[in-house]
Amino acid sequence: MHLSPSSWSRFTRTAISLSLSLGLLACATPQVQPIVVNMVAINDFHGHIDKEKFTVTRAKDSAPKTLVGGGIEVLGANLQAWRKEDKDMLFVGGGDLIGASPGISSLFADEPTLDALSQMGLRVSALGNHEFDAGLKELKRQIHGGCDSPRPDKACKLFGHYAGAQFSYIAANVIDKQTNMPMFPAYHIEQVKGVKIGFIGAVLRDTPMMVASDNVKDLNFIDEAEAINRTIPALKAQGVKVFVVLIHEGGTTTEAFDQPACSQLKGPIVDIVNRLDPAIKLIVSGHSHTGFICKVGDRTVTQAQMYGHLLTRIALTLDGSSHQVTNIEARNIVMETPSAAVPEALTSLMNKAKEGSHAIITQPVARLAVPVLSRKMNEAGESPLGNVVADAQLAAVKSMGVQIVFMNNKGIRANLETSSKNISTYGQISTVLPFGNTLVLMSMTGAQIRTLLEQQMWLDEESPDGRNVLQVSDGFSYIWDRNRPRGQRVLPESVKLHGVALDDQKEYRIAANNFIAGGGDRLPIFSQAMNKVDTGIKDLDVFLDYIKARDQAGSPVGSENPAGRVKRQN
Numbered sequence: 001m002h003l004s005p006s007s008w009s010r011f012t013r014t015a016i017s018l019s020l021s022l023g024l025l026a027c028a029t030p031q032v033q034p035i036v037v038n039m040v041a042i043n044d045f046h047g048h049i050d051k052e053k054f055t056v057t058r059a060k061d062s063a064p065k066t067l068v069g070g071g072i073e074v075l076g077a078n079l080q081a082w083r084k085e086d087k088d089m090l091f092v093g094g095g096d097l098i099g100a101s102p103g104i105s106s107l108f109a110d111e112p113t114l115d116a117l118s119q120m121g122l123r124v125s126a127l128g129n130h131e132f133d134a135g136l137k138e139l140k141r142q143i144h145g146g147c148d149s150p151r152p153d154k155a156c157k158l159f160g161h162y163a164g165a166q167f168s169y170i171a172a173n174v175i176d177k178q179t180n181m182p183m184f185p186a187y188h189i190e191q192v193k194g195v196k197i198g199f200i201g202a203v204l205r206d207t208p209m210m211v212a213s214d215n216v217k218d219l220n221f222i223d224e225a226e227a228i229n230r231t232i233p234a235l236k237a238q239g240v241k242v243f244v245v246l247i248h249e250g251g252t253t254t255e256a257f258d259q260p261a262c263s264q265l266k267g268p269i270v271d272i273v274n275r276l277d278p279a280i281k282l283i284v285s286g287h288s289h290t291g292f293i294c295k296v297g298d299r300t301v302t303q304a305q306m307y308g309h310l311l312t313r314i315a316l317t318l319d320g321s322s323h324q325v326t327n328i329e330a331r332n333i334v335m336e337t338p339s340a341a342v343p344e345a346l347t348s349l350m351n352k353a354k355e356g357s358h359a360i361i362t363q364p365v366a367r368l369a370v371p372v373l374s375r376k377m378n379e380a381g382e383s384p385l386g387n388v389v390a391d392a393q394l395a396a397v398k399s400m401g402v403q404i405v406f407m408n409n410k411g412i413r414a415n416l417e418t419s420s421k422n423i424s425t426y427g428q429i430s431t432v433l434p435f436g437n438t439l440v441l442m443s444m445t446g447a448q449i450r451t452l453l454e455q456q457m458w459l460d461e462e463s464p465d466g467r468n469v470l471q472v473s474d475g476f477s478y479i480w481d482r483n484r485p486r487g488q489r490v491l492p493e494s495v496k497l498h499g500v501a502l503d504d505q506k507e508y509r510i511a512a513n514n515f516i517a518g519g520g521d522r523l524p525i526f527s528q529a530m531n532k533v534d535t536g537i538k539d540l541d542v543f544l545d546y547i548k549a550r551d552q553a554g555s556p557v558g559s560e561n562p563a564g565r566v567k568r569q570n
Helices: 005-028 071-085 111-119 136-144 224-230 232-237 268-274 344-361 384-400 426-432 446-462 524-528 539-552
Strands: 035-042 052-056 065-069 090-093 122-126 168-170 174-176 187-192 195-203 219-221 242-248 280-284 291-296 299-304 310-318 325-334 364-367 404-407 423-425 438-445 476-480 507-513 530-538 566-568
Touching: 035 071, 035 195, 035 242, 035 299, 071 111, 071 310, 071 344, 090 242, 111 344, 122 187, 122 195, 122 242, 168 187, 168 195, 187 232, 195 224, 224 232, 224 242, 224 268, 268 291, 268 299, 280 310, 280 325, 291 325, 299 310, 299 325, 344 426, 364 539, 384 404, 384 438, 384 507, 384 530, 384 539, 423 426, 426 539, 438 446, 438 524, 438 539, 446 476, 446 507, 446 524, 530 539
Parallel strands: 035 090, 090 122, 122 168, 195 242, 242 280, 280 299, 404 507, 476 566
Antiparallel strands: 035 310, 052 065, 174 219, 187 195, 291 299, 310 325, 364 423, 438 507, 438 530
């Protein structure tokens, strides 16, 4: 287009005028500031409401350091201090907040833990597999309140009443078999600083393998990523722009718990995260008891180890207009005793729990042969404490024809500690076996027992939780070789009972707790056993009786090394 000088002059004046007008308009329009939403996450608390010793290794440390901290008073003091920085801070959970708890909480059906978390302002948590430990009816009571419990000896015994959890438990992938709908809320919405944040919950789909089968018989646990992604349209329809996943599934990494943007995360959580809707940028995980702040693609995945030893502080920076996530910063903070004041209500609750449990927890039971009976497994997968637990169960049911006992290592939750003069208390012993499992008798052929021994070897490859070699009772022994092909790692000629090789065709009477007897811990061969009888005898009771009887007979239990029933060739 050709413009005359006068026309060009008019065009220039118009353009300048328009530019000036737009400039003035831009100056008149205020800049929309970014929004920062602060969160704190906890996972795998397991009712550890009291302070305790624990070790941590920071990225800058050359060796582990032993500290005293954790517990509801330390957590509460830190949370209260952080809320002074931002009153809108959200406290959220990654599951297993209760279950497998120390006596100070488990003696009262974990009501002190749920009350403490409510007082600390927990808003929402994923369900974990341990939330199902006492069954669906009890879980619903723990959430909604009341005293109608299958554990009447524990429920409402601390306060005389129980109001329920004052936070939401969510799980998109736990499906009621009758209705084919989620049994619990799939998500929870919080509105903070004018922003709607959708928290989506999930628990690992393998929960039925980790909980006594009767406790979840009415439920289906579906694929985690698929269930999470299904919730996105409903959340968007309600104006949610920010999506956070709280999931009880995890992974492991060799990097330090406080290593920023770790890159070596492995395990089931990685596959799940890679299949999530692109709108999800933050995943708070649990289950693997590992501390990490990792990147998986462009997403941030966190976990705060376990027992309240760490809390994860997270800052989400959002675009002020679109509310899209523009940055995520996360840090794992060690819960050392703080200088900040402890909320009085938490101190009062702690004192109440201590007073209520003191007489039971401090009751001396028996002397041990060693100061600490360790659950740590050697290279073959055998532990000194595992030997004693299996032997105690054999002693309880040997008169019923039982020849071999198998005990899952993950069912032994702590070392057996002692107080003065190697004497162990009820509280220390109950921490070792907190589930209240019962002993189940059954018959298996020699061939089935061999299959069982092979199945346990697969877990090294399939689970981030480490070895899960079964602990076995006195008289049973075998050798295995990691270098052999999968399914052939146990040396056939080495599997013996009292020095005699097992006969593949012969039936043997064995015992195991009701959890693994139902196929739990990924050991499905147990479900094929014959002539099953649940004795109703609790594992903790027989353990108490056994160590007490051994002490009274002048031969206290315990050694520093395993008995050598399981041996590893390579």
